[in-house]
Amino acid sequence: MHAIVARHAGGPxxxxxAERDRPKAGPDQVVxxxxxxxxxxxxxxxxxxxxxxxxxxxxxxxxxxxxxSVGAGVTDLAVGDRVATAxxxxxxxxxxxxxxxxxxxxxxxxxxxxxxxxxxxxxxxxYLMNSxxxxxSGQTVLLHAGAGGVGLLxxxxxxxxxxxxxxxxxxxxxxxLAADAGADHVLRxxxxxxxxxxxxxxxxxxxxxxxxxxxxxxxxxxxxxxxGTLVLFGGASGPVPPVDPQRLNAGGSLFLTRPTMASxxxxxxERRWRSGEIFAAAANGSLKVRxxxxxxxxxAGQAHRDLEGRRTTGKVLLVP
Numbered sequence: 001m002h003a004i005v006a007r008h009a010g011g012p013x014x015x016x017x018a019e020r021d022r023p024k025a026g027p028d029q030v031v032x033x034x035x036x037x038x039x040x041x042x043x044x045x046x047x048x049x050x051x052x053x054x055x056x057x058x059x060x061x062x063x064x065x066x067x068x069s070v071g072a073g074v075t076d077l078a079v080g081d082r083v084a085t086a087x088x089x090x091x092x093x094x095x096x097x098x099x100x101x102x103x104x105x106x107x108x109x110x111x112x113x114x115x116x117x118x119x120x121x122x123x124x125x126x127y128l129m130n131s132x133x134x135x136x137s138g139q140t141v142l143l144h145a146g147a148g149g150v151g152l153l154x155x156x157x158x159x160x161x162x163x164x165x166x167x168x169x170x171x172x173x174x175x176x177l178a179a180d181a182g183a184d185h186v187l188r189x190x191x192x193x194x195x196x197x198x199x200x201x202x203x204x205x206x207x208x209x210x211x212x213x214x215x216x217x218x219x220x221x222x223x224x225x226x227x228g229t230l231v232l233f234g235g236a237s238g239p240v241p242p243v244d245p246q247r248l249n250a251g252g253s254l255f256l257t258r259p260t261m262a263s264x265x266x267x268x269x270e271r272r273w274r275s276g277e278i279f280a281a282a283a284n285g286s287l288k289v290r291x292x293x294x295x296x297x298x299x300a301g302q303a304h305r306d307l308e309g310r311r312t313t314g315k316v317l318l319v320p
Contacts, residue, residue: 002320003093004300007056009049012304015059015092017297023090023097025071030100032083035112036294037091038062039303039316040120040149041211041236047304050239059300060091060318063098064106064115074100082106084275086119086261092300094320101268104275109283117289117315120261121149122278123271124233125157127264128209132257133229137162139206142196142223144216145236146183147174149315152290153278154209155181160286166199168192168216170310177290177313189215193222204228214238226252233259236310290314 005018025031043059045051064084067077077083077100087102106115128150129135141158145151146167158165159182166185169175178186187195196205204225210216213235220230228251232240248254265271281287292314295303299318306312 001094012301015301027072029071031069032065035065036116037318058090062120063091064112084115123274125154126274133207140164142205142208146178147313193219196223229255
């Protein structure tokens, strides 16, 4: 089968199309024929060496497709079932292995590409607003990168909850996408903290969901009201330098948390709750999923360049 392989850490150019043996399902695993694989910032962190992984390395933990074989101990999945996951292995490939407990049933009405666009960013949006900080109707939320994959989903979910949503973007096109998703205020990054203060009458936001990191961190803290919460869930612009806790004191007894999705998918029940609500909303049309770009498997390097260069909107996919 064809798969993408990086033989050492580096830029997007290290991603090569190679021949590899088709994987086999071990105990409590399934193998799927990949219909589409998600391209995510965590893949770029691993490829570049920001996150340590063994090389040679095939990126990709997110995919959707059809089960082709099941391992010993798997009783609730069968060959021919359609599943998606955010916890697979080596998904930049024609076939991939998934832990059976992390294989999420795809409901009727969702094609593989839409299903592949949802597990990581959809369940991230779900845990951010339901568990990391439970957003309530009437609260004010600042969300960075509103035209990104998480951003466009989270705007819609927050508006359905009754929140006031302020978001940031970098271009006119992205501004329109965020507005179309329902954002109440769409700002550019320059001076966003002062603008959030103006919008909220000087009070600030209840919560900031920040997946940008280094470039927005200081402004995110400045955008919060007293006892507000900064949820730093990514670092698209780079890692945030060490933080003096006294900054939280000076800002008004602020809260800072750095969640990761694995902590919010602790068992099968939690996985099915989050994926079930997100998939159902996409299937019934109440949650619109934007696939901003699809690339052939051999174009994985270009997909990474475009993602890291912030030239993409919505979800980025590889299609074997």
